[in-house]
Amino acid sequence: MTSGCACSEHSVAPALERVEVVANDRIASGVGLIVLHAPRTATAVRPGQFVHLRIARDSAHLLRRPFSIHRVRGERIEILYQVLGAGTRLLAERGAGEEMDLVGPLGHGWEIPPGIAHALLVAGGLGAAPLGMLAEELATRGVAVTVALGAPTEERLIARDLFENVARRFETATDDGSCGAAGFVTGVCETLLADEALDLVYTCGPEPMQRIVAAQAADAGVPCQVSLERLMACGIGVCLSCVVPTSEGQKRACVDGPVFDAATLMWDRPEIR
Amino acid sequence: MTSGCACSEHSVAPALERVEVVANDRIASGVGLIVLHAPRTATAVRPGQFVHLRIARDSAHLLRRPFSIHRVRGERIEILYQVLGAGTRLLAERGAGEEMDLVGPLGHGWEIPPGIAHALLVAGGLGAAPLGMLAEELATRGVAVTVALGAPTEERLIARDLFENVARRFETATDDGSCGAAGFVTGVCETLLADEALDLVYTCGPEPMQRIVAAQAADAGVPCQVSLERLMACGIGVCLSCVVPTSEGQKRACVDGPVFDAATLMWDRPEIR
Amino acid sequence: MSGSVTQTVDMSVKLGSLTLRSPVLTASGTFASGREFSDFLDLERLGGLVTKGVSLEPWEGNPTPRIAETPSGMLNSIGLQNPGVEAFCEKDLAYLADVDVPVIVNVSGHTVAEYVRVIERLESEPRVDGYEVNISCPNVDSGGMAFGTACAPAEEVTRACRAATRRPLIVKLSPNVTDVAEIARAVAGAGADAVSLINTLLGMAIDTATFRPKLARVVGGLSGPAIKPVALRMVWQVAGAVSVPVIGMGGIMDAEDAAEFMLAGASAISIGTANFIDPTTAMRVTDGLVEFCRERGIGRVSELTGALRT
Amino acid sequence: MSGSVTQTVDMSVKLGSLTLRSPVLTASGTFASGREFSDFLDLERLGGLVTKGVSLEPWEGNPTPRIAETPSGMLNSIGLQNPGVEAFCEKDLAYLADVDVPVIVNVSGHTVAEYVRVIERLESEPRVDGYEVNISCPNVDSGGMAFGTACAPAEEVTRACRAATRRPLIVKLSPNVTDVAEIARAVAGAGADAVSLINTLLGMAIDTATFRPKLARVVGGLSGPAIKPVALRMVWQVAGAVSVPVIGMGGIMDAEDAAEFMLAGASAISIGTANFIDPTTAMRVTDGLVEFCRERGIGRVSELTGALRT
C-alpha cells in the first residue's frame, strides 16, 4: 500500500482459506449478495482483486468460480453474484453456517496512481461488483468519485447505496428509463467525460460496454482501466486458459489482470468481444 | 393383498414420486432414520419392497440408491440407513423440507403364505430395516412373531422398540455381549429353531450370516426367505446388474427379489458371498 | 427465449428409409424391450425403441459385480446376457406387437455367421423395423468390440448383415479406436444405412479396501455424462465423414444434451444410462426438444442436425 | 483401519535410474514450473515436478475460449502456449535452481527434429533431471498427438530423443488409440525408460445458446475425474505389457485415486486438473498415501504397484 498503489507487487500471496457463509440474500432478480467470514482474505484483499470459490463439494461441477470482492467489512467479505449457470445456482442455495473454501486474494486489481483528484467509475449491471471496494478506497484517499451505473431496469441497479454514499456525483441509466437516463450507461459516460475534469476512468461491465467506454475515455484523453472476465481454471497463472491479447503480448487475466490498462488491450481481436 | 400373499403379482406398479424429507435423525453410530412424505409409495408398498432413491442432484454420484421401507405411517415412509459411502453421507445431510425423488415401490417382497402360525425373523445389523414392516404385518394378521436381532454392540441394535412391541419372543445377540447373548445372532437363531415350533424363517443381514441362517433353517426343515442386497443400476429389471444365481436360472434381485426362497439360491456360487 | 412463440414443432426425422415421429430413441441395453418403462412413459411417443442385444443362443453374461459407479458415470460389464433370439421373439416381440413404436433390434454375435443368423431369424418377424448391429460391446471375449476396432472386420460384418436383410441396417460403432471416422466410412461403404455411436468407453475401477477390481470381469464399459464430451466429438467427426445419418448417444441426460448431439451432426439421439437415473428421461428430452425448438422459432427439429456454427 | 499402527512408510519409488522421494508428481501443463504453487505447498516434498510443455520456439497457443467445464471434468485447448526453450531456461530453470526437487521437462515439437533440438538445448542445463516427451497433445495441429497414435512415429520420436540424451526419458502416451499397449511396447522398445499416461481424451462441448463449440478450436482434451476409469484401464493394460515403469494419471483427486493407479500397476502418479481445484492436492495425496499404507501395515509405498488382486 506504499505510494498509494494497489498493484500486484504489493499484494499478499494467495492462500486456500476455509470460509463460512454469514448471510446470503437475493438483492435483485437473479442477483445475490453473499457475505463470507474470511478473515485472511478480508485483510489481504485490494480493490479489484477476486477470489476463486469452490461452490460444489463433489466433482460434477469441477471448477472453482471466480468472483470479485465487492466490499470488506471487518473479517467479512461480500460478493455480489448473478445467477447464470449451475455454479451460481448452487451458490444461491448456500445458507448461513455452511462452509466452502476459496483461493485468494487473486489478481492484479485497480491501480490508484498517486496524484489523481477525480475518478469516474462506469459500471454496467454486475460490473458494479468490483467497483464497490474501489469507490470506498478512493473516497478514503480523498479522490473525488463520480459514478455512472447502468442496468436494464431500476430494480437491477446494483450497489446504489454504496455508490450514493461515497460518490460526489452519481448518475444512473436504465434501458427502460425507470431510473435516471433512458438507454445505456455509455450515454451517461459520454456526458460525464464532457462535463467533468477527470483524471481516470475505471470500468467494469459487459465487454461491448467496456469497449465503448474505453474508446470514449481515449477520445477524451483520459486513462482508463477495465476489469475483464475470462474463463478461468486455475486462477493462479498456471493453466493459460484466461489469456488476453495485449500490446505487450498475451497476458493472463487471473494474475496480470483482471484489471488492464485499456490502452494495452487489443480491442480489434476476436478474443475481446 | 388377496389370499394373504405379498407377492409381486399383487403389487402396485412403480412410479417416480417426488418426496419431501419430514425428519432425518441419527439413531445409532453411523445409522440414520429418514422419514419421507411419500403418499403414493406409502399406500402401495408391501413388506420387503424397496425404493430407489435419488440422493444427489447433480451427476457426480449418478446412480440411485436402493433402500428398504422400514415402516409406513400414514403418508410417510421410514428408511433406516447405514452411512457407508458418498450417497449415504449425502443422505445423512438432508434436512426436513428438502425434496428428493424415488422410484418405487420396487421388488418382490416377503411372501406370507396362508396358514402360517409362527414366524422367526432373524436380523443382523441393518438387516432389521426390511423386517420392520414385515413384523407389523405378521402381527396384524395374527401370526406369532419371534425376533432374533444381532449387532456388534447394544447401541447398534436397530429397531428394538418396534420388534419388542410386536414380537411374542424377542432375543438379541451382540458381538461384545453388551446386550443379550454374546456372539453372533446365528447362535440365537439355532436355539430358537430348536426351541420353537416355527413355520417360516425370514432373514436379512450380512450374507455370511444369511448363509448360516438358511442352512440352519434347512437343517430344521423350516422354509426360509432371505432378502439380498445387490448393486443396482435401474432397480426395475432392465439393466441386469443385480442378477443372482438360483436353481431357476439367473434372477434379478430388483424385480424377482430382493426376497428369495433360500432353497432356490445357489449358495456355493462365488456370486453369493 | 421469446416465451410467447407457440408454433408447433415438427419432431419427425428421417433415418434412411425410416421416418421416425421423434429423434429420441432408447439406447440398447438400457431399456430392455420397453415393457418395464411402460409404467413411466408412453412408449408410443418414442422415435424408436432399440432393444437389448440379442444373440443366436442364450448368453449367460458375466459374473457379478457387473457395475460400478464412477464420477458422473458408471461402468458395466453385463456381457450381453440375453435369452437368445428365439425367446426374444416369443416374449419381447409378442409384447411389442401391441405397441405402436418402431422396433430396432440390437444384434450381437461371436462370429459373423451368428450375427447373420440372428437377422435371418428376425426377418420373418413383422414387428421388427430395423437392426442395430453391435460391433462395439467391450464386455464379451470374442466378437463384440473386436469387430468394431478395425475396418476390415467391421466391413465384413456389415456386408454380411446387409446381404441378409433389406430392412434398415444401423451399425453401432466403438469409441475405443484411434480413428472412428475411418470405421464409419468402412461400414457406410459396406452398406450400413446409418451409424450409431458411441458405445461405452473401456474403463476400470478398483476397490481400495479390498485391492480388487470393482467389476468381476476387471474391465467394463463407461457410460453416462462423463463420456459426453468424447461422444460429441466422435459424432461430429463421423457426421463430417459419412453421408449416412448418425444416431448420437453418450451421457444424454436432458434436452440440452440431446440438442448438442444434433448440432454436432446427429439425426437422432439415444437415451442410455439416463433411463436408470430417471425412467421418464426419454419423455423429458422429447418435450424439452420441442420447447428448445419453439423458443428459437425452429419449426422442424431436423433443422438442428449439423447446425453447429464453427 | 487400525489407527494405532504408527510405523513409518518408505515413500521412495524408483523410476528407472531416478529414485524419487515420493510417487507423487505433477502433471505437465497443470503446474507451470511450480513457482505459483509455492504459496500453497512445499515443492521439495514432491516426488518430481513435471513442467509445462516446452518447445523450441515460442508457441502462441490456441484462440480463446480455451476451456470448458464438463460433467466431472474439463476440456482444454491451450495448445501448448509457451515461451520456448530459451526463455524456459532463463526463467523457469533459474527459479528452480534453488528448489530441491527432481525436474522433468515436458518436451513438445512439431517435428522429430524439434523434439531433439529442445532436448539438445536442455542437455547443458544441470537443473534438468529427465524428460517427458509429449507425443499425445490433442491441441496442436502438427506434431503432438499425431506422433502418439501410431507405433511407427511414436518409435521414431522416441529413438531420436533417446539418441540425444542419457538422462531418464519418459514418453507420454495418448489415450486416443485403439491399442495403447502396442504403442507402449513400441516406445519401450525404442528406448524409453518409462511411460506416462494418460494425456487427455479428445472431446468437445457445444453451447446450445449460441450453437457454437465451447472451445474456439472446437475440440480439446478432456481431463479430470470423468476420465479416471479410462486412465486406470490403460495403466493396467500398459503395466501388463511393458517392463519399464509406468507413471499413471487421469482424474486423481485424492489418495484413494492415487492408490487405485498404483494398484493397477503405476510406479508413480501425477496430479493434473486437481491442482486447479485444490492447489494443495499434491500434499494431500502425499500425506494420504502415507496414511493409506500405514493403516494397512504397508511399509513401502512401492508395494502398492501392481498389487491388484484379480
Ligand SMILES: Cc1cc2nc3c(=O)[nH]c(=O)nc-3n(C[C@H](O)[C@H](O)[C@H](O)COP(=O)(O)OP(=O)(O)OC[C@H]3O[C@@H](n4cnc5c(N)ncnc54)[C@H](O)[C@@H]3O)c2cc1C
Ligand atoms: C475475475 C472475475 C471476477 C468476477 N466477478 C464476478 C462477480 O463479482 N459477480 C458475478 O456475478 N460474476 C463475476 N464473475 C463471473 C463469474 O465468475 C461467472 O458468472 C460464474 O463463474 C458463472 O458460473 P456458473 O457456474 O453459474 O455458470 P456456468 O455457465 O455453468 O459455468 C461454466 C463455466 O464457465 C465459467 N464462466 C461462466 N461465465 C463466466 C464469466 N462471465 N466469467 C468467468 N467465467 C465464467 C464458470 O466459472 C465455469 O467454469 C467474475 C469473473 C471473473 C473472471
Ligand SMILES: Cc1cc2nc3c(=O)[nH]c(=O)nc-3n(C[C@H](O)[C@H](O)[C@H](O)COP(=O)(O)OP(=O)(O)OC[C@H]3O[C@@H](n4cnc5c(N)ncnc54)[C@H](O)[C@@H]3O)c2cc1C
Ligand atoms: C434391495 C436393497 C435394499 C436395501 N436396503 C437398505 C436399507 O434399508 N438400509 C441400508 O442402510 N442399506 C440398504 N441397502 C444397501 C444400500 O443400498 C447401500 O448401503 C447404499 O447404496 C450405499 O450407498 P453409498 O453411496 O453410501 O455407498 P457407495 O459405496 O459410495 O456406493 C457406490 C455404489 O455401490 C452401491 N452399493 C454400495 N453398497 C451397496 C449395498 N450394500 N447394496 C447395494 N448397493 C450398494 C451404491 O448403490 C452405489 O451404486 C439396500 C440394498 C438393496 C439392494
Ligand SMILES: Cc1cc2nc3c(=O)[nH]c(=O)nc-3n(C[C@H](O)[C@H](O)[C@H](O)COP(=O)(O)O)c2cc1C
Ligand atoms: C447396462 C448397460 C448395458 C448395455 N448393453 C448394450 C447392448 O446390449 N448393446 C449395445 O449395443 N449397447 C449396450 N450398451 C451401450 C449403450 O447402448 C450406449 O451406447 C452407452 O451406454 C452410451 O450411452 P449412455 O452414456 O447414454 O448410456 C449398454 C450400456 C449399459 C450402461
Ligand SMILES: Cc1cc2nc3c(=O)[nH]c(=O)nc-3n(C[C@H](O)[C@H](O)[C@H](O)COP(=O)(O)O)c2cc1C
Ligand atoms: C490445462 C491443461 C494443460 C495441459 N498441458 C499439457 C502439456 O503441456 N503437456 C502434456 O504432456 N500434458 C498436458 N496436459 C495433460 C495433463 O498433463 C494430464 O495428462 C491430463 O490432464 C490427465 O490428468 P488429469 O485428469 O489429472 O488432469 C494438460 C492438461 C490440462 C488440463
Ligand code: FES
Ligand atoms: S486461470 Fe489459469 S492462468 Fe489464468
Ligand code: FES
Ligand atoms: S437393477 Fe437393473 S435389472 Fe436389477
